Amino acid sequence: MATESRDVTQATETDRELTMSRAMVEAIAWEMRENDEVFYMGEDVAEYGGIFSSTTGLLDEFGPDRIMDVPISETAFLGAAVGAAQAGMRPIAELMFVDFFGVAMDQIYNNMAKNTYMSGGSFSVPMVLTTAVGGTYNDAGQHSQTLYGTFAHLPGMKVVVPSTAYDAKGLMHSAIRDDDPVVYMFHKRLMGLGWMPSPSGPKTPVPEEDYTIPFGEADIKRHGNDVTVVTLGLHVHRALDAASQLEDDGIDAEVIDLRTLVPLDTETILDSVRKTGKLLVVDEDYQSFGVTGEIIARAAEGALDDLSEVKRLAIPDVPIPYARPLENEVNPSTDKIAAAIRELHE
Amino acid sequence: MVSVNELRTMYEQMVTARYYEERLQEEYLVGKQPAFDISAGPIPGELHLAAGHESSGAGVCIHLRDDDTVTAPHRPHHIAIAKGVDLKKMTAEIFGRKTGLSKGKGGHMHLFDPDVNFACSGIIAQGCPPAVGAAMAAKKRHTDSVAVAFLGDGAINQGGFFESLNLASVQNLPVVFVIEDNDWAISMPKHRVTDVTDGSQRADGFTMPGERVDSDDAVAVYEAAGRAIARARDGNGPTLLEVQVHRRMGHFMGDAEAYRPESDISHSKRRDSIERLAEDLRAHGVEDDEIDEIRERAHERVDEAIAWAKEQPEPDPSEAYEDVFTNPPAQATTDGGYSDSGSTSDAAADGGEQ
Numbered sequence: 001m002a003t004e005s006r007d008v009t010q011a012t013e014t015d016r017e018l019t020m021s022r023a024m025v026e027a028i029a030w031e032m033r034e035n036d037e038v039f040y041m042g043e044d045v046a047e048y049g050g051i052f053s054s055t056t057g058l059l060d061e062f063g064p065d066r067i068m069d070v071p072i073s074e075t076a077f078l079g080a081a082v083g084a085a086q087a088g089m090r091p092i093a094e095l096m097f098v099d100f101f102g103v104a105m106d107q108i109y110n111n112m113a114k115n116t117y118m119s120g121g122s123f124s125v126p127m128v129l130t131t132a133v134g135g136t137y138n139d140a141g142q143h144s145q146t147l148y149g150t151f152a153h154l155p156g157m158k159v160v161v162p163s164t165a166y167d168a169k170g171l172m173h174s175a176i177r178d179d180d181p182v183v184y185m186f187h188k189r190l191m192g193l194g195w196m197p198s199p200s201g202p203k204t205p206v207p208e209e210d211y212t213i214p215f216g217e218a219d220i221k222r223h224g225n226d227v228t229v230v231t232l233g234l235h236v237h238r239a240l241d242a243a244s245q246l247e248d249d250g251i252d253a254e255v256i257d258l259r260t261l262v263p264l265d266t267e268t269i270l271d272s273v274r275k276t277g278k279l280l281v282v283d284e285d286y287q288s289f290g291v292t293g294e295i296i297a298r299a300a301e302g303a304l305d306d307l308s309e310v311k312r313l314a315i316p317d318v319p320i321p322y323a324r325p326l327e328n329e330v331n332p333s334t335d336k337i338a339a340a341i342r343e344l345h346e
Numbered sequence: 347m348v349s350v351n352e353l354r355t356m357y358e359q360m361v362t363a364r365y366y367e368e369r370l371q372e373e374y375l376v377g378k379q380p381a382f383d384i385s386a387g388p389i390p391g392e393l394h395l396a397a398g399h400e401s402s403g404a405g406v407c408i409h410l411r412d413d414d415t416v417t418a419p420h421r422p423h424h425i426a427i428a429k430g431v432d433l434k435k436m437t438a439e440i441f442g443r444k445t446g447l448s449k450g451k452g453g454h455m456h457l458f459d460p461d462v463n464f465a466c467s468g469i470i471a472q473g474c475p476p477a478v479g480a481a482m483a484a485k486k487r488h489t490d491s492v493a494v495a496f497l498g499d500g501a502i503n504q505g506g507f508f509e510s511l512n513l514a515s516v517q518n519l520p521v522v523f524v525i526e527d528n529d530w531a532i533s534m535p536k537h538r539v540t541d542v543t544d545g546s547q548r549a550d551g552f553t554m555p556g557e558r559v560d561s562d563d564a565v566a567v568y569e570a571a572g573r574a575i576a577r578a579r580d581g582n583g584p585t586l587l588e589v590q591v592h593r594r595m596g597h598f599m600g601d602a603e604a605y606r607p608e609s610d611i612s613h614s615k616r617r618d619s620i621e622r623l624a625e626d627l628r629a630h631g632v633e634d635d636e637i638d639e640i641r642e643r644a645h646e647r648v649d650e651a652i653a654w655a656k657e658q659p660e661p662d663p664s665e666a667y668e669d670v671f672t673n674p675p676a677q678a679t680t681d682g683g684y685s686d687s688g689s690t691s692d693a694a695a696d697g698g699e700q
């Protein structure tokens with residue numbers, strides 16, 4: 001069991017490997033072919049194909065009316081996506097970096113997220129907000145955040161964070177078909193960009209046909225009995241690397257990839273914690289008032305008696321610094337994850 | 347009328363800025379070839395170079411004093427140089443060193459120099475509101491200092507820009523907004539995303555003058571900026587200025603510009619504002635020898651700054667926890683958290699306090 005380092009059994013029917021960006025684009029293209037109401041808008045999504053290759057090739061197939069470059073007016077075009085969605089279309093709007101949410105947050109959290117509830121359910125907002133997240137390439141504090149917790153905290157948005165190509169495709173199909181607003185947060189480092197090398201994990205076999213991954217189902221990416229590691233996004237791969245480093249020392253870690261924050265699969269976390277008794281939560285978002293605290297609270301609420309020790313690793317409540325040694329210090333590394341697992345095991 | 351000394355100054359700033367970008371381009375590619383990896387080499391992260399924008403920084407900032415405020419966008423080097431930002435510390439910042447302007451915390455899009463009241467934002471148009479605030483402070487304190495916000499042509503579609511124009515206008519504040527029109531916002535040509543070809547028309551909705559300088563002729567920029575800044579300094583309120591510039595390089599390093607017609611690239615390289623200013627100098631009787639001398643002096647200064655920056659130490663990882671607050675809370679979090687006051691005063695002893 002401990003030697004199975006990647007659980008990709010669902011995708012074993014195919015040997016065709018895709019990068020995460022290709023997998024996302026494949027799902028978007030499939031949905032656009034099936035449904036004329038789906039369109040994509042954002043900055044540099046047409047000719048450029050998305051700064052992080054989120055729309056590569058789509059302009060050629062669907063043309064500029066459905067793959068739309070829009071002005072650097074995030075309030076206007078994210079709000080327009082809300083309006084188009086309320087009118088019954090299925091827009092996908094891209095916020096180039098999640099860090100830019102500040103200029104358009106009202107449309108996101110007061111309109112997109114709340115209109116369903118505040119209309120007593122008479123409106124729905126079936127849109128997808130795609131956005132690039134994460135650091136590790138020294139782009140400093142306005143271009144390196146994940147902000148997972150911010151979006152998950154505010155009620156009314158489903159929040160998706162894929163970590164592999166297989167998951168990225170299935171989650172994108174689900175996101176576009178969902179009748180609620182979905183924030184689809186893709187980590188730049190996982191996209192398979194030529195200019196920002198990915199770790200080996202996110203490139204996986206991906207079936208050619210369409211398939212959905214339901215929201216609220218975490219994926220156990222590595223089964224283990226000693227320590228539960230709960231994480232998401234890039235840090236799934238760092239946690240897997242840490243876990244395989246520890247194998248030789250006889251430490252058997254279980255790595256749970258949340259895949260969606262809203263809804264959150266509490267059961268899978270509790271089942272694992274009941275087995276291991278030890279919980280490490282790893283997150284690339286700020287530590288306080290965020291994802292790590294929430295996961296630990298759910299574990300405490302649901303399995304306090306089984307829990308002997310908890311730990312968390314996250315960005316230690318500082319803006320993401322530019323210089324390499326500084327960013328490396330604050331972004332949880334494979335070594336720090338391995339050390340934390342080891343400490344919990346002792 | 348521009349004086350020959352002012353021509354000399356602008357020329358020196360422009361050749362400094364151009365050579366700076368050329369040298370940074372070389373340094374940036376170290377460790378990133380043959381396979382380009384944005385996080386490798388001595389300068390990691392995004393790098394937006396301003397070759398072709400020089401006349402805007404030089405022609406505007408020549409009218410400014412140290413106590414005047416400038417805010418710059420993600421493409422700030424030429425503006426910083428013209429405003430008199432410390433070139434060595436700025437270069438050290440770009441190399442992510444401890445002695446950089448921000449001790450390695452900001453990087454190239456986020457240059458901050460309180461000595462000359464210079465600040466940046468990497469978020470589009472978000473330097474406009476703080477420039478309005480600097481102008482508000484000047485007005486309240488009855489000084490005659492002014493503020494200038496630089497932004498790109500793509501940024502004039504952003505809400506923060508419109509709101510800033512109105513606030514500046516309704517309060518009659520001493521601020522000038524300078525649009526650097528290079529016809530592109532990354533891969534998006536202006537005509538696709540902006541409803542006017544002349545960005546200074548955005549002033550029409552407010553009670554402020556708008557003026558466009560249709561070329562990157564430094565003297566034309568000098569004259570238009572001179573009028574706008576004098577107007578602000580005299581208490582007559584804001585101006586919106588647009589200046590034509592050219593993007594001689596990709597949007598950022600690593601941008602192959604596949605979206606950009608070859609004719610547009612060659613057009614932007616043909617029109618060289620620096621050459622034109624050299625002709626102006628000659629027309630004013632400045633000898634070629636002196637022009638060469640200015641250029642060599644500028645190159646030397648840049649080479650020195652880069653050499654100095656590369657010798658500077660990297661920040662210690664523990665510095666990541668410092669400077670979150672000016673007055674750090676007494677308690678630290680268990681896993682690092684805020685710095686205590688001890689480390690803050692260490693930083694001050696290193697020269698952080700002026």
Ligand SMILES: Cc1ncc(C[n+]2csc(CCOP(=O)(O)OP(=O)(O)O)c2C)c(N)n1
Pocket residue numbers: 043072074096100103420421468469470497498499500501502526528530531532597
């Ligand atoms: C609010 C916001 N949206 C998007 C971006 C990403 N972005 C950085 S530069 C840029 C293009 C800017 O074009 P322009 O204002 O014309 O300046 P130029 O790069 O041409 O100098 C974009 C879209 C950002 N930094 N902030």
Ligand SMILES: [Mg+2]
Pocket residue numbers: 498499500526527528529530531532
């Ligand atoms: Mg531009």
